[in-house]
Amino acid sequence: MENFNDLAVFAAVARERSFTRAAAKLGVSPSALSQTIRNLEERLGIRLLTRTTRSVASTEAGERLLRTLAPRLEEIEAELAALSELREKPAGTVRITAGEHPAISILQPALKRFLPDHPDIQVEIIIDSGLTDIVSGGYDAGVRMGEQVAKDMVAVRIGPQMRMAIVASPAYFEQRPLPKTPQDLMDHRIINTRFPTLGGLFAWGLEKDGREVKVRGEGQLVFNSLRMRLQSALDGLGVAYIPEDQVLSHIAEGSLVRVLEDWCPSFPGYQLYYPSRRHPSPAMALLVDVLRYRGA
Secondary structure, eight states, X not given: OHHHHHHHHHHHHHHHTOHHHHHHHHTSOHHHHHHHHHHHHHHHTSOOEEEOSXXXXXXXXXXXXXXXXXXXXXXXXXXXXXXXXXXXXXOXXXXXXXXXXXXXXXXXXXXXXXXXXXXXXXXXXXXXXSOOOTTTTTOSEEEEEGGGSOTTEEEEEOSOOBOEEEEEOHHHHHHSOOOSSGGGGGGSXXXXXXXXXXXXXXXXXXXXTTEEEEEOOOOSEEESOHHHHHHHHHTTSOBEEEEGGGTHHHHHHTSSEEEOGGGOOOBOOEEEEEETTSOOXXXXXXXXXXXXXXXX
8 A cells, every 4th residue: 555655756756857846845855755766666676767967757667657647646636635525614725836927916916815714725826937737737727828728728717808018217218219119129128038938038919900010129138027027127227018007007107108008909818727627626616716807
């Protein structure tokens, strides 16, 4: 029976491709995980993982075992979570991966309303600008733009339509003319964004009267952080492309100037998604209901 725990440990290490990351998720030491894997390999009489000083990879036998184990472990975890339905109060941990903007603008306000009424529920939110695989990452759900959600997921709309804003500080524009067209941005210092999934610099998607333009300008700064892009724009270091809701107050008070507003149409907002084959736990179901967007 102790082999079941060892198999779960193997699956965690194989998914993460790292003893250190797997140990952090499981709450044990990397050395303990390494010893567990060695014991499992000795009992099975076959090597499951190839280890180097920099990486961990599954052998052919390890890949075969992981393909068999992964869906069954998910089913077991889902059933164990469903047992909390028998409790009077929903309990447990809900793990969500989300980008920085939806975490700040949607999840954080929802938690303020949700958590005080549900003291037995814990929520873990991991900020990640990449397109994380929520199944292999061990998450209950993810938050992404609607067009980025895979077809085999259950998707729930959790936010309104969105718009982006192109902004810079008044001091910055004192030194340079205001851009009148997207092409004019090529003469400005662009505060760029790099997302792990895309690799290259993020292109600003502008549109007007059916004409679409992708803008990739040059500048001294590249961030994967919304807050650092915003602060750099406030500091006069360049022109930034930021979700409208994050800059409206700064525009109103005069600390930021908005340009090319007519080139920034609205688009579908965020959705929370989770695997269609996984029945959400009571804790997860409650949180989904709180997050569900009920606006126009």
